[in-house]
Amino acid sequence: MEELSRLEAEYRHCQRCDLWRSRTRIVFGVGSPRARVVLLAERPGRHDDLTGRPFSGPSGDLLDRILAAPGVDIPRHDVYIMNMVLCRPPQDRSPRATEITACQDRLHRHMAIIQPQLIVALGRLPMIYFLGLRGKLEQRRGWYETLIRGQRVPVFLTFNPASALYGQAWEIKRKKRLMYEDWKQIGARYRAMAERA
Ligand code: SF4
Secondary structure, X not given: OHHHHHHHHHHOOOOOOHHHHXXXXXXXXXXXXXXXXXXXXXXXXXXXXXXXXXXXXXXXXXXXXXXXXXXXXXXXXXXEEEEOOOOOOHHHOOOOHHHHHHOHHHHHHHHHHHXXXXXXXXXXXXXXXXXXXXXXXXXXXXXXEEEEOOEEEEEEEEOOHHHHOOOOHHHHHHHHHHHHHHHHHHHHHHHHHHHHO
């Protein structure tokens, strides 16, 4: 899509914040520009920085398994993935508020071009800076709403799949169970939306 390519080209050499210093390349987004579902994550990681694609490492494998899981069943061709910031922070730290603010106009334009019908916000930073919420992510998981081009769009807040890759075995198991419960809700909403179309 021309509009999307133009936005990507505009940010390819961006230096609006200091994160340009730690990137190999911008990690713009991946998926069909006509996707009905947008996954909004926090920042590119090491693998993503090398490939230019979000969720290209082990977290991407887990995400693929989640999308294909029974009761979720969201086809990958109907999903577009983007991050709050386009550049990998040094040592994979979280992006700072100033960096997220610097990339926010791009984020809003990016969303307006894709015009998703359902957004899944993955992790703490989308919770704070996209949904404007405070508190513990685990307790804040669930449905919200945002406006895209004047249309109300449902947003589900859940964990970033990467957060279920590390930690103690019991912790990983618990996180995966909670994530699966969340994704079944998202899958049900997706199916209802697809049936109406
Ligand atoms: S994170 Fe966004 S605002 Fe900062 S340099 Fe990268 S593209 Fe520009």
